[in-house]
Amino acid sequence: MSLPNFARDDMTELTLRQGTILSDEGESRTDIRIVDGKIAEVGEVSPGGETIDLDGLLVMPGVIDAHVHVREPGATHKENFRSVSEAALAGGVTSFLDMPNNNPPTTGLEALNEKRRLAAEKCLVNYGFFLGATSTNIAELNQIQNVAGIKVYLGSSTGNLLIDNLQDFARIVAETDKLLVLHAENEQLLRYFDEIKRDTAMHHEIRDNVAAAVSVAESHLLSERFNKRIHIAHLSTKEEINILRLHKTERMTCEVCPHHLFMSYQYFKEHGNLGKMNPPLREEASVEALWTGIQDGLVDIISTDHAPHTLDEKETDYWAAPCGVPGIETSLPLMLDAALGGRLSMPRLQKIMCTRPAEIFGMKGKGRVVPGYDADLCIIDREASHKILNENQRTKCSWTPFHGTELKGKVQMTIVGGRVKYREGNVVDNTPANEIRFA
Ligand code: DOR
Numbered sequence: 001m002s003l004p005n006f007a008r009d010d011m012t013e014l015t016l017r018q019g020t021i022l023s024d025e026g027e028s029r030t031d032i033r034i035v036d037g038k039i040a041e042v043g044e045v046s047p048g049g050e051t052i053d054l055d056g057l058l059v060m061p062g063v064i065d066a067h068v069h070v071r072e073p074g075a076t077h078k079e080n081f082r083s084v085s086e087a088a089l090a091g092g093v094t095s096f097l098d099m100p101n102n103n104p105p106t107t108g109l110e111a112l113n114e115k116r117r118l119a120a121e122k123c124l125v126n127y128g129f130f131l132g133a134t135s136t137n138i139a140e141l142n143q144i145q146n147v148a149g150i151k152v153y154l155g156s157s158t159g160n161l162l163i164d165n166l167q168d169f170a171r172i173v174a175e176t177d178k179l180l181v182l183h184a185e186n187e188q189l190l191r192y193f194d195e196i197k198r199d200t201a202m203h204h205e206i207r208d209n210v211a212a213a214v215s216v217a218e219s220h221l222l223s224e225r226f227n228k229r230i231h232i233a234h235l236s237t238k239e240e241i242n243i244l245r246l247h248k249t250e251r252m253t254c255e256v257c258p259h260h261l262f263m264s265y266q267y268f269k270e271h272g273n274l275g276k277m278n279p280p281l282r283e284e285a286s287v288e289a290l291w292t293g294i295q296d297g298l299v300d301i302i303s304t305d306h307a308p309h310t311l312d313e314k315e316t317d318y319w320a321a322p323c324g325v326p327g328i329e330t331s332l333p334l335m336l337d338a339a340l341g342g343r344l345s346m347p348r349l350q351k352i353m354c355t356r357p358a359e360i361f362g363m364k365g366k367g368r369v370v371p372g373y374d375a376d377l378c379i380i381d382r383e384a385s386h387k388i389l390n391e392n393q394r395t396k397c398s399w400t401p402f403h404g405t406e407l408k409g410k411v412q413m414t415i416v417g418g419r420v421k422y423r424e425g426n427v428v429d430n431t432p433a434n435e436i437r438f439a
Pocket residue numbers: 069101157158183276277278279307308323324325
């Protein structure tokens with residue numbers, strides 16, 4: 001006999017009792033009932049199925065990291081879908097978007113489907129993908145469904161995706177039917193500053209602030225001209241912030257990465273290639289401008305640009321070392337510590353790390369703790385504290401630029417699709433998660 005669908009025998013149920021749930025209106029202590037991976041009720045509920053008593057721990061939507069370089073396929077000695085997703089779980093991240101600069105690059109359906117196959121096998125958190133623009137593939141990319149958007153590299157970085165010609169970029173903006181995510185550093189200016197600053201061997205001088213700002217200005221003008229949405233990746237300079245203050249429209253969104261908030265080029269001067277990434281670490285005035293943008297709402301989201309490379313690869317001379325630092329595991333802990341220290345409010349933290357990324361990329365059912373949404377949650381102990389250590393990192397590259405940093409607050413539990421996958425330092429459920437559905 002078949003059961004009516006409100007009581008199927010394969011139905012899974014989990015009740016989280018007495019967590020503190022954050023909303024724009026403030027905090028309330030109550031229960032959450034999860035049925036079949038979705039939030040069924042928020043409010044006092046009679047316990048059913050498995051019950052976990054949260055005793056006042058903070059409940060947030062799982063963090064959504066919209067900028068991650070998984071390295072699979074092509075460089076799995078740096079990271080793969082299992083290792084990145086374990087790192088994600090430890091950092092309270094329940095969904096991420098993977099960049100296309102792999103080997104081979106994700107510039108068509110075949111490469112995308114190979115990534116889909118690999119992630120479906122072993123990724124423990126939800127995942128979505130970006131396609132990579134070339135000067136000739138936009139018509140082909142327009143045919144592909146259910147991706148987060150198209151990544152355009154306007155300045156050269158890891159991999160061989162580069163659009164260094166404004167005519168090609170204009171054509172991409174004019175012809176795309178998808179959201180464009182821009183690595184905005186103007187390649188001609190990068191080459192010019194390389195010419196005049198090469199003997200400094202200082203990454204931030206060779207990739208001057210102006211190269212980023214000019215690229216943001218060009219991108220803004222083309223987005224307006226062709227009425228297309230753009231998302232500026234990893235803002236790093238006060239000059240970009242100033243341009244966005246004057247010109248940001250509803251067609252433009254932007255992100256900032258923790259390494260540009262918690263480090264300046266002083267770190268590069270002291271630690272060399274461990275502080276080498278694109279765009280580079282900047283001077284204090286830019287760091288301050290980014291924080292102001294986070295506090296006053298100019299900056300839409302925090303993403304990590306998680307870009308793992310091994311210490312062996314980093315420990316070489318400046319010119320040979322790859323660019324990028326890991327970050328998916330330390331992003332929420334760093335931002336949480338900043339929020340608990342009063343640098344931003346907890347509702348703002350939730351907005352820029354959870355709710356707004358879901359809105360920008362159109363992730364269905366994600367980013368809020370409300371009935372009907374996916375039960376992707378992060379449980380936080382605000383009273384606990386911990387120290388970031390290389391030896392505890394789950395990323396395959398096994399190091400972090402934040403080694404030794406002491407932080408207030410701690411991720412206690414990470415729940416993906418109603419399954420407790422991470423609890424008190426351990427990954428406790430190896431069930432693969434799902435590809436994100438985009439609106
Ligand atoms: O530092 C960076 N590393 N910036 C990028 O744009 C790419 C990334 C990587 O994939 O290594």
